[in-house]
Amino acid sequence: MKAYILLLILITMLYSCTDGIPSVKTASQTVLSPAKPVKGSCCKAPKKAELSRIPSESIFTLNDTFTTQNNAQIKLSSLMNKPTVVGMIFTHCTYACPRLTSDIKSIYKNMGSKKDQVNYVLISFDTERDSPERLKEFAKEMGLDSNWTLLRGSEQSVRTLSVLLNVQYEKDLEGNFSHSNLVSVLDSKGVLKFQKEGLGADHNETLNILQKFVQ
């Protein structure tokens, strides 16, 4: 009995964010078009030899396809060869997600001259409303350059990724999401190396780890 109460305390740790705001007009379900070549630093499909070097504990072993803000279909293994900073968000979120994005942006800025040597990735919970177009708009609003990859995927794929990244989320009746706020760092082979929870968190350790990876 005490153990169960402890369990409950453990699971009800600090998370945040649902917008009490009614959902904005929803974008119609996106029809995925065939993959197009992508500009920018990420997202070249890795070579076969590279794929064979993906360690089994890598998140890149996930074979699901995601769509970028440029409407390109990619697998997570396209993020190979650079360390990756990941956050899970939805763009209609008015409170936590812009803040989480800002946190990652400040990591980006603090990487200084080495900022181009890291992938910055945002993955949307919102399979209905976050179309590639909407993701692109959000990137523009937030001032995110081509080092950033914004991804949408199927409900199954996003849920699987959330399980791998220990991100909890739930859709509410208005179509918004409650979710935990986590910044994750993957090494250049996609192995989860570090996570920091919370908004406006101190990301010195995150930066130290990234600095080591890009040396």
Place this chain on the structure above:
Amino acid sequence: MLISTAFFGVSFAQKKAVNPGKRMLVVKRGLYQPFFITGNNKPVEVKAFKLAETAVTNAEFLEFVKSNPEWRRSKVNRLFADINYLKHWDNDLSIGKSNQNIYNSPVVNVSWFAAQAYSKWKNKRLPTVAEWEYAGLGTPKNIKQSSLTDYILDWYKKPNLPVLPNIKTTYQNAYGLYDMHGLIWEWTFNFNSYITTADSRGNNSDDQQMFCAAGSLNVADKEDYAGYLRFSYRGSLKGNYCIANLGFRCAESIN
């Protein structure tokens, strides 16, 4: 059902048929009151769906493992299943002669990823938390306790049995589903759902959720101690956990 049976008949023609008699039962549309009370405390609509009559058994899971080598105990990726994966089996492809009495018991020591992969292989899916909980509320047909909650709490009180009983050994509910409570805990698709929709901007409901006494005032039914335990249990899981009393059953959408 006929269509899906026909489909499996074709796609797995060379492989041994996996318990073709597994019945998928319709759970009619209804409203489900989520366990945790949220800002707008409306019941959630659960659309009509199908849920398997019983949990997946060891024998059924063995067929899956035989057809999908990456899910053998010795080969499975630790990211997707921890070291307890199928630890109660003799080896990769054998449940074991001494374990004959569990062939028809629910498979346990399987991760969420394994349950997902099995469901996909069967062209099915895992039920959502709302679907599972809603179906689990089905009135029991044959229990001696005065309420389902009493029945569940009686079960929770007992330690795990040394040998897990077979499927269909507990009770059947009004939907025809067996063993929704009383045999094992079951994986759900969104087990990692966030359990509160507290808005952290204005109120302090996040703080309330931190403490048992305050939080308990916020659950839909204070008497539902059993529900409280299930939500706690789910919240403590990770996707690669394999646990001796945790299995799954498949669901199917109705178009």
